[in-house]
Amino acid sequence: MKPRSQQPDDQHLTEQLGATGLRLTPQRQQVYDVLRHKRDHPTAEEVFIRAKKSMPEISHATVYNCLDALVKSGLARQVTLDRGATRYCPNMHEHGHFHCDVCATVFDVDLPEQAMKLPKGFKADHFDIAIHGVCADCAKKK
Amino acid sequence: MKPRSQQPDDQHLTEQLGATGLRLTPQRQQVYDVLRHKRDHPTAEEVFIRAKKSMPEISHATVYNCLDALVKSGLARQVTLDRGATRYCPNMHEHGHFHCDVCATVFDVDLPEQAMKLPKGFKADHFDIAIHGVCADCAKKK
DNA sequence: TTTCAATTTAGAATTATTCTAAATCTTGAC
DNA sequence: GTCAAGATTTAGAATAATTCTAAATTGAAA
Incomplete structure (x- = not known):
């Protein structure tokens, strides 16, 4: 039986990321959790601010890297509207x-x-x- | 008979802009001509560089203003792909x-x-x- | 335990876009 | 023709969004 701490399905995340040659790291998990928690198509900056709440040491570059990794491995999508910041959506x-x-x-x-x-x-x-x-x-x- | 210098149809541009409460200015004409001349979905920066060739005094802010005016009045569209600069398309x-x-x-x-x-x-x-x-x-x- | 590649970090740097105040331009009223 | 007013342009400065960098850290494999 799966440990309750693993959610939504770490194995799934690991598999999807692994298929793209990437690792599941605590930061990527956190960023993914932020996207799934409030599905309001946040910008990278909003994701950064929200992620910092539970992971104060996370950096800007890491958030961008994590978002890229999630997009690349099919776990999130970029939403580009007009000339503002890019937004992110976990609905695949x-x-x-x-x-x-x-x-x-x-x-x-x-x-x-x-x-x-x-x-x-x-x-x-x-x-x-x-x-x-x-x-x-x-x-x-x- | 329309003067040959007027193209594609200044009257049409004036009408479309006018319908949005905007004026057709030489700068807007130039930016529109740049978009129509090479339909390769250029960025604002590319439009700026191209427009400067015939209109050396045009400024960055003006190019952004002109692009906004063209989009607002239905003469161009914004194309947003990934996280880069917004591109523009005159195909309506x-x-x-x-x-x-x-x-x-x-x-x-x-x-x-x-x-x-x-x-x-x-x-x-x-x-x-x-x-x-x-x-x-x-x-x-x- | 060591090695190595991936990843993170903390800024700095770059790119994209917006803002600002003054100047210019255009149109309408007189 | 002149004047006023609002729209627009200008030339940077400023802000926002994103990327880059070098060093440090992490995790997996040997």
């Missing part, structure tokens, strides 16, 4: 990001099952779909 | 951006006609679709 199901232009909240939205038509010979690895508009709450207020 | 037809992870080239790709299913009450303004993968040329080389 195929989905899009709805960005409300009023309250600036980012929502995960499901995608229709649809094969994108690529030019001949192109090979797709993944899709990043961002939708800009107004969320239900902000639409109501107008 | 609904399309996606294919980013080759090998040669870092960005290609415009057509989108299937498909209505995205949004959560109830949400209102979409536009979509930004980025596809990451390998282009035909780089796929061949492997």
